[in-house]
Structures are given as C-alpha cells and as structure tokens.
Amino acid sequence: MLGDDVKRTIQKAYTQFLEAKELKPRYGQKLMVAEIARTLGNIDLDDEGHNITEKNISVVEAGTGTGKTVAYLLASIPLAAHYDKTLVLSTATIALQEQVLHKDLPDLLRQSGLKFSFCLAKGRGRYLCLNKLERVVSDIEDSAAAMYEDEIIAVSSSDKVLYQKMMDKCADGHWDGDRDSWETELDATTWSRVTTDHRQCLGRKCPNIRDCAFYNARAAMDEADVIVANHDLVLADLALGGGAILPAPENSIYVFDEGHHLPDKALSHFASHSRYRGTIRWLGQSEGQWPKQIKAVEELSHFVQLAQPLESRFKECRTIFEEALPLVRDICEDIDVDQYSPRLRFEKGEVREELQEFARKASRALAALHELLEKLHKEIDTLINEESRAVPAQAMETMLNILGSSVSRAEASLSLWQSYKETSFDEKAPWARWVTLHTDSEPLDYEFVSSPVLASGLLNKGLWSRCCGAVVTSATIRALNKFDRFKLRAGLFDNASFEAVPSPFDFSRGELIIPNEAVEANRSFEHTQSLVELLPEIIDKKEGTLVLFSSHAQMSQVYDSMPADINELIHCQGHESKQRMIESHKKRIDRGLGSIIWGLSSFAEGVDLPGDYCKHVIIAKLPFSVPDEPLDAAYSEWIEARGGNAFMEVTVPDASIRLVQACGRLLRTEADSGRISILDKRLISKRYGSAITNSLPPFSRHF
Template sequence: MTDQLKDDIRAAYTALMESKELTPRWGQRQMIAEIANALSRIPGPGQAPSNEPAVCVIEAGTGTGKTIAYAVSAIPMAQALGKRLVVATATIALQEQFINKDLPDIRHHSGLAFTFALAKGRRRYVCLSKLDRQLMEGQGESGMLALYPDEMNTPASAEAVPVYNAMIDAMGRGQWDGDRDNWPDTIADEVWWGVTTDHAQCTGRRCPNISQCSFFKARDQLQNADIIVTNHDLALSDLALGGGAILPDPDDCIYVFDEGHHLPDKTLSHFASFCRLHTTVSWLQDCKKAFGQAAPILAPLDNLERLLANLPADVDELVMSLQAVEQQVAVLFEDIDPEGSRDDPQVRFDHGVVPEELRVLSLSLAERFDKFAGVLGRMEKVLEDALEDDFSGLDRSDLETWHINLGGMLGRAEGALALWRAYAEGGEPSEPPVARWITMVTSGGQYAFDLRCSPVLASDILTDNLWSRAAGVIITSATITALNSFERFILHSGAPRDSRFKQVISPFDYGNAVFAVPAMDCDPGDAQAHTDAIIEQLPRLLDINEGSLVLFSSRRQMQDVYAGVTGVLGDRILMQGDYSKQEILRRHRDEIDSGFGSVIFGLASFAEGVDLPGDYCRHVVIAKIPFAVPDSPLEAALAEWMEAQGKNPFMEISVPDAALRLVQASGRLLRTETDSGRVTLLDRRIKTRRYGQAILESLPPFRRELG
C-alpha cells in the first residue's frame, strides 16, 4: 500500500467526519486500518501473488459505524487495485438503504469519486415474455407451464389479470421499471410468481423483449460501476453458478459481506438439495402431458420428433422409480405416529449414511434423472438454435413458449438429480459431514415425504467458491465471535486461519443498562415448571407503560405464557404469528408514540435485526439461554461428527452457539449511545452450570444483578 493511498484514505475519512460534523471513533479507525492492511495483500499489476489471503473478519460492536469504515477504506483500495467492490447485505431492505442513503451520503461528504449500481436476481424483476403470455392465457392461448404448480398456488384470473394489465400500462407509461420492490402496492407471491423467471427459463439474448428487459437493463448498469450492491443470496447464487454469471468474476472482485455472520448458513441453503416425492411424481405426469401437446408443434424441428417420442417412456420409468422409493421410505416411518407430535416426523440417517436399499434406488434414479435432464438439455439447444433461425418454419411465439417450458423442466430435473446423486453417494460418512434426512409432511390432506441433503459445514464450499477465488473478502458484523473467540466462525465458514481477525468494541456505555437474572426455583430443564414460573414473574417484571421485548426459544412456551398472562397484561401484548413481523413492529411503535406501553412476544427472528431504539424498547426479557433445537438434523449431524472425533459437542458447538445468540438477543436493548434499560434472563443455568460463567463473560459489560 503506497503512502499516497494511505493519505487518500485518511483524507476521505477526515473530510467525511468534518463535513457531517461527526466525532471520529476509535473503532472506525481500527476497522479502516485492518481492512486496508488485509487488502494490501492483493497483488497489484505485475506483482507476485501473496502467500497470505486478503481476507479480513471484523466483529464491530453496535454503534461502531461499520458502513463508513469499510467504505472509506475499501473503495480507494479497490480503485487503486483495479478491482470491483461487491457489497452484499443480509437483506434487500439493508441493500436498498445502502444504495439509496449510505453511498450517496458517503460520496457527497468524503470527496471520493465512485459509481455504484444495484444488483438483484431475476426473480425480483418482471419477465415481459411471461407477462405477455399470462395475459394471453385469459384468452386461452398461453401454453405456459407453471414451474412449481404443486408448490405455488395458481391465482384466480380475477385477482391476477387486473394486476398484470396494470403492470403493462405502468411500464408503457414509463411509471414502473419492472422491479417488484418498486411496485406501489403489495403483490401476492402467487401473482408475482407467474410473471417472473429464473436463469433456467430465461431465453436471454434470444428473447424478443431483451431490449426492454428490466433485469438485463439493470445488469447492464453493473458493467462499469465501481461498487455493486447486492445481497448474500445473489452473491452466493452467482458463486454457485461458477461466478461471473450475474456479478463480475470473483478474481476481479473485493467482496464485503455485511452482517457476515449469516454467510455460513446462507451458503448451506444454496448448496442443499431437496425432493418431495409425491409432488415430483405429479410434476412428471404434467410433463408427460406437455410433451404430448408439444409433439405436433415441435416435431418439424430436426431431431425433436425422436426425442419427444421417447420422453413419455422415460417419464414412466422415473415415476415407477419414485413410487418404489416412496414405498421404501414409508417402511422407515412405520413405527412413527404422525399425530403424536406437533412437529413433522423425521428420520435422520446416522452419519449421513443411507440404507443400502434406498441408496441402490437412489443410484438408479440419479441415472434416470441424468438421462432425462440430458434429453431436455438437447431439446432446449435445438430450440435455442431455432430461435436464431428466421427461417425455421415454426411460429416464433410457440418456440419461445416451449423454450421457456423446457428451461423450467430442465432446472427442476437438475435439482432432483442433485438430490438423488447426493443420496446415491451416501454409502459412508464423509469429512466434513453431510446430513441426509426425510420428513413426513401433510400435503393436500395426505402424507408426503421430503428428502433432503445438506453439508453440515460451509467450510469446503466457501473455500472452493469464495476464499480461494475472490481477490479479497471482508466479513463484518456486530456478532461474529462466540465466547470471545473466532473459532466458531472459522469452523463453520472455513475462513483461512491466516486471515486478519479483529474485535472492535462498541462505543456504547453499557453501564447505562442492567443484565439481571432473578431468583427462580426451577430451570428450563423442567419445561412446565419453567413456563409456570415465567407466567408468575412476567407481570411483576414488566412495566406495562413502557416498550418491552420478550424473546422465546419455543413457540409452544410463547403461546402458553401468552395464555397465562393475557388476563393481567391485557391487550398490551403483540405476539409473533398474529401479524407479520413488520406489522407487529409498526403497531408497537404506534402504541409507544401514542404514550402507551407495548410488549412484543417473539421468537428467534425478533432476536436479531430488530431496531427499537429509545423508548421503543426499555426492557428485553429472554426466557432462556437460546440453545439450538436438539432435533435439528444439521445440529444433530454436526454433534455426531464431533463425538466421533472424541470431542464434546455440547461444549464445542451448543454452548458457543447459545452464547452468540444470547449476545444477539441482548443487543436488542442498546441501539443508540443514549439508550438505557434492562435485559432480564429467566434462566438460572447461567449461574449454576459450569458453562454459564463462560457465556456470562461473553456478554457486553452490562451492570449485573444476579439474584
């Protein structure tokens, strides 16, 4: 890093602080230095590669001002190195705040010159081809096949068609850009699903609407932008497709993952596989009917007549194989009463090892789906060529419709293929482990079986797709460490051990808040006694005239406590599940603004990412230490792996995970430098168990009242 570059970063930070009349923060200075030093490991033009990874993992406490810190350091560094900066947030809401507020503000006040653009996936944009066809469907002429008709309800024409007509009109008048998030009203998912697409169904440059395509217009803006703002899901989707599909090549990118503690879990969701037996059979039968409809239309194309003629038999073989699997799976559930639990019954395979009979069937299905996907791929290629041939002799509308249909079929077939390959490979334990499990669910009044497979750790996936490929990576969040260590994040993410790791302390005065553990004569080990104790204590703990947040780890306990205290706390309680999360927060703020008190009862989704500053939240009550659900297949598979290595999974996984979640939950209290209040934990295990002291010491330095 040159002296000039150091001066540019210092000047940008100083200008920003002075222009906005802000006081420089020590934590921001620490972040800026760590990021700059990490990115200086990226070789410039003509330089040899560094032996150290340009990876920086920073836990920056609430109020540090992370956005300013990583922007004023990473932007000049990326420009100097000739790299693109990709900033990925955890949610679309944070992404839009960053691009609409934070970046313009930083550019205006810092003196830095840069351009930026927003990147969203295809699913956030309308597909004009599908919109046209949906409107034609009202005249009985669409020919479109729903990609997931068994998993997404088809909207009534009376509901959907007026929305589709309004979309066409708004785009024609230039009043809408095709972005779902910019539509003035709420669009029901099933209505939107019918007019959007994914990469499998998109015809790309062969589409007649490409010059007006909202997605491609937005993607064109990415070509020359210094900064691309996106979310974790799109960044991971791009990496899963090999990189460079939507975003620039990873080699040319410096990634910033804000709220980066979500990265491992988000990665697992992108690389997991899934197949619901009953609905897959229904989908294949729909495909067979579609091939019959396509035959007279597409048969004139070279090679398609033979392929189409053989497909019905291929589908019949797939259906028979899936039905054989269904019979085999049913045997696994013979001794399980589906009515005996509130949760859907599950069978998890120890160490991810699939029984031999099921593995043999899976191998056969993998081979059949591989053949089926190969035929669909060849057919799609024939249609692609025909779309470029003005003299193919076929109606272009028919070609486009069936190209979209085949693309959707191919995408779903490849998804099923991934699952059956994963089960076929489940003959012995792997390192790191892979979890395989089956869930019995109720679907359409009958039982169905979901087969799932997922890596338990994202370490190998991120090593192959991110750490080893990106020019540089910055991970930052208010909660990354567990028990004051980065070991948990390294285990789950595979972040290189010679990355730069740094904890930056929050500037908040935690002396303004109390962490209390009241005396109780029971602990959560006795679930009913613990629930009864919470019902007895909560009315005395809460001030019904102020804003409070009560967090539960169990929906059943939340509902039981609600039933037990509602007579005392009256209509002050807003419980998760009664309204959407955003509606609960809106109602809560309205009550506080009107001078009344309000209490939110929430689960894990209210324990992070919820911002209730000042009077909106003066008291956070946590029902118990938030240990993970013990029967989670991923948690169980990871614990099993740890035990096989002679380790204690409770101390090495459960306790660090719970400590991290408790820090996140406690973090709902102090949201600004002037906030104050109380955090109350109704779980005496933090005082009585040997792991409790370690968890207690990982919490922010609140004043303590331990009864």
C-alpha cells in the same frame, strides 16, 4: 500492494466525512478502517489481474455503535478502485440493504469526496418478462406451455386487469418492470406468470430485449463501482459458477455485512431436495404429453429426430421410481404423522443399502434424461436465433419454456439422488440426509433431503480461494470470545485476519440482573410458574419493555396468566405482524405510556428500539437450541464422532451468540441506559454459566 496515495485517499475521505457530519472519530471505527485497509492492501495481482495471495480475508466483529458501515465503505471503495475491481456489498436482510442503498452510500458520496457509482443487484425473478406479459395480455393460452399440472395457473378477471395495467405503465415509461417498484404488493402466483428464469429466457434473441428490465439492470451493474446485493444472490451466483449474475469472484472484492449468517445461508443453497410422488407425477405427465408437444414443431426434422428417445427416457425413470415406492413406504413406516414436522433423519447421513442401490439406478436414468433434455434445450435455443424458421417463433418459444422447466426438474431430482448413491459417513465432509412426510397431499408424499453439514469446503472452494479479497463483519461473530466457531463453519483460511473492535458504548449504563427468585429453565413447569410470578413484579408499567421467549408454548402460557393491567400493555407475537407490533409499541411510548413487546427469537436480532422504546430487556431463558432440526442434530453427531462434546462445542457457543444478540437490544445509542433481566438460574448454577456471562459486554452486574 497498498501505496501511500491510496492511504492518503482513505484518510482524507474519513476526515472530510467526519467534518461534514460534525462527528468525532470513534476508536473502534478507526481500528476497523485500518484493519480492512491493511488486509486488502496486501493484495498481489498477477498479469491477468487475479489475486495470487491467500491473506486477503478480513473478519471484523464490530458491536453496535461502532459505525461499521462507514468504516468498511471508506476503506474498501478506494481499494477496489485501486485494483480495478468491483465492490460487491452483501447483506442478510432487506432492512440493511435499503439502509445502505438509500442512506449510507448517498451520504458517503456527498460528504467524503470519494467518486463512485453504485446500484442494486437483484435476481432475474424480481423482474418482469415483457415477452410473457404480452402473451398473457394477448390471451395466448399458457397451458400450452405448461406440461405439468402445477404450472397451470388460472387467470382471474382481476389479474387480467392488473396485467393490462402493467402493460400500459411499461409502454408509458411509468414502470421499470421491477417487482419491488410496483405500486402494490404482488401475489407470488400472479407474478410467476410474467417473470422467467435463465432457462426460459430468450436472452439477446428476445424481441423485447431493448426494453427488458433485467438486462437494463444488468447493464447498470456493468458500469457500477459498488453493487449492493444480498447473501442469497451472491450464493446463487456462485452456485452457477460465479459471474453469471454478478461480476466473477476473481474480479470482485466482497463485503459481507451481517456476515454471521453466511454459513447457514450457504447450506440452504447447497442442499438438495425432491418429493418422491411428485417426481413420479411429473415424469408421468411428461411421458404422456410429450408426443402432443413435439407435434407443434414437427417441421424441425433434426430436433424431432433428437427428441425420439425422450418419451422412453421419461418412462424408464417413472418405472424405476414406481417400482421402489414400497421400499420408500417401508423406510418411512415408523414416522409419527401426528408430530409437528413428521420426518426421519438418517443417523450419520447413512441410509439402507437398498435405498442406495435405488439411488444409483435412478441416478443413471435421470442423468440420461437430463443430458437429452439439455441437448434439446440447446438445440431449440439455437433454432430460435436462426433467421430462416421452419415453424412459427411462438411455437419454438413455447418449446423453450417447456424444456427449460423440464431441465430444472430433472436437474433437481438428479442432484438429490446422486447424493444418496454412496452414504458412508465421511468425517471430513459429513452430510445430513432425512425424509419429511407431507401430509397435506393425498396420497401423502415423501420429501427426501440431502445437505452438507458444513458449508466450509464449498465456501472455501467457490468463494474464498477465488475472490480478489473479502471483508466479513457483524456485531456478533465470536462465540465465547473466540472466532473458532465461525472460522470452522465458514471454511476460512488459517491466515485470514480476525479482529474484534471495541464498541463506543459505556456498558456500565446497562444493568445485568439475575433475580434471586430465578429458577433453572430446564425445570420446565417450575420455570414457567416462576415467570408468571416474577414478571408482574419486575415489569415497570410506565416504560418500554422487551420480553423474549425461546418457546412459543411458554410464551402463550405466560401471556394468558398475566394480570389484566400487564396484559393490556402487551403486543404479543402472533397476534399481529412484527412491523405492526413495533409501530404500536413506539406510538404508545411517544405518548408517554408504557408498552411491552412479547416475542420470540426474531425480536432478539435486528430490532432497533433506542432510548425510551426499550429500557428493560427481559430474557426468559438461555437460548439453547434443541437439536431436533436435522442439520443441527447431524452437526452435533459429527462433533461427537470426532471425540468432542457437542453440548460444550456447539450448544453452549451457539447459545452465547444468541444471548449477546438479545442483550444487544438494550443499548442502541451512546446515550441509552436500562437493564437486562435473565430469568434463568443456570447462568450462575451451572459450570458453563460463567463462560456465557464472560462473553457478554461489561454491563454492571447484579447477581
């Protein structure tokens, strides 16, 4: 429980930090510190150090300017130390991760009086495998370790020079093996040859273990009080059972900044997918090449004996998939191959009985294959560690790589087809299932996908019910001024704490305008014509403007219709990189010239254009999403099946969040001012319009 000593530590650190920075306390920031301290301060640990309460999740919406990073760090670092837990700070974007790592944490360490250590956590794939690099540099033929065609990557002469340079810099101590610290950006294919995964890694048995970049980074993590990670890494760790990459949830207090992304990120981790023809291909290649691969370790009599059924297991699986290919063709017959993303979504996630029967049969065969591959992988891993070796270490390492790759492929296929065995609609735990045609391959391939519609149950079970405590924060968590949407999607407990703290900004410095000439955006042709006419009238060519579109087609059409004096000021998305657009825009504004950023939804969130860089935000239409994405459509379908109204319960709330994010591009500091123009009359002509406008900050309104 929170004692007076911890309270005093937090209060003293906050006061000292503000005085050192010559800052005044912000009301919303003080509320946020108090809310986090109160929630995490109620943690009750048993004799084993595990939290035995379910009241230690704090969800805080804190708008731009609140200073939420300082607030959650000042509150959570002393509390994590008090409970002897590791603070895992997770962000959704690299930009925020770098800001926290290189600015906020060092600043806090210098100015607050708090004593703590911190480090960055990355997945294994961001680090060099020195063992693999040595093999490449020594010209060991990697195709021997690649059973599948898509793993055989030709080494160019420039890559050979690069790999030797990597080896030299590692030997000289001038490179730490971190992909992100290499002097230039590394091509994904080039990098894939010299990194590894957990199944192909030799671990403590590797001769290069002392110089291993990944294990050295892991050692630093073990000593750190604060670990900076990202949502993907946290979710990947949870998918492995927790504690595989990061500290176990029971030993962690989490802070999820940009936490509104967490449910969607979780869905992508819990989804399964597999290409049908690709599965047949790798099964066939394995079946054909396995006898040759086993010959290299034929002296390992027990291993060879265990491996005897493997070729027949591959053949059994391949035969099952080949025999069902006509069924798959029949199911996909009506898919329009000319559409942008040709696919078929199975309504309510339910598929034909014949496909379910195939899935049951395929799952049984794949499970047997996967079990045997796992057993062989474990056996060769054990043999590598033995001092007395019947075959060269190199041959066993090659076998470990082959089996590691095979296990991963079998596991992915098994996971997918297990989820197709029984597809009756479950109102409590709905699933989405669909198949996408890949027309870029010859013959075309069928990618089957399965995903939970909600990540709530999985997050609840794997994260919220296990962690010592957690803080979830973002500038936009509520929808239509309520936390209900996020609570449902994230699977949070009823007794979690929810708080919206006020922004220090004077929102009356921003004007919200809906022009009289605005047209309802659902009248597509008329709306586009109105934009062509309106935009030249409302854009000030001498200032910084951000114009946001929801449709690439409309954005391009309006851009092509702009007069020359407007067009020459526009940095249009798709014509240059996002970063280049922002840099060019800022340079023009710094020279006292006008400039316009012309973009899509990616510019509506996470883009910081303070002061004169953005005096006018123009939003072409309400950001309603069209539920043509399989997961969005399945979620709406689930709402309707429960007797709800998907438009009012999903589409409108989601649009309100996106609109709040878009409007948030205007005021980035307390001194900022400007205007927001929304060129969609539905905000005032439709019944739902008032609910959306009421969820926006209290701008000065002109409509």
